[in-house]
Amino acid sequence: MKHKDTKLVYSTDPSIKQQIDDDKKSAKESQVKNIPPGKQSLKIFLQTKGRNGKKVTLIQGFQHDFTTLNQLARELKKYCGAGGTIKGQNVEIQGDKRKRVAEKLSNLGYQVPNF
DSSP: OOTTTOOOOOOOOHHHHHHHHHHHHHHHHHHOOOOOGGGOBOEEEEEOTTTTTOOEEEEEOOOOOHHHHHHHHHHHHHHHTOOEEEETTEEEEEBSOHHHHHHHHHHTTOBOOOO
C-alpha cells in the first residue's frame, strides 16, 4: 500500500499503520544516495539555542542512507563517550565534542574543518 495513493484518514488496524510507516521509511531511504566520505564536506558546530543552555555538537552535511548514518552515529557516540541522536541527515552528540568528532571523522576520510 502506497501512502500517497490512499485516502485513509484513520484506522485501528496495526498492520495498515505498519505498512504505511514502512512505505514512508523506504521512500526516505531511496531518496538519499551514499556518497563516499572523501567527497562529503561536513560542518561541525556547537549549538545551545533552544536547549536550556545545554551544549550539543551538531554535524551537518552527511549524504548517507539511514543505516549507514546510524552506524556512523554509533561510532561517534562511542568514541566521544557521550549520547546523541540522528535528526534527518544531521547527527547530534551531547556536549562540546567538536575536536573529538573532527578527529574521528577525518580519520574516517571525511572533509572537516580544523579546530
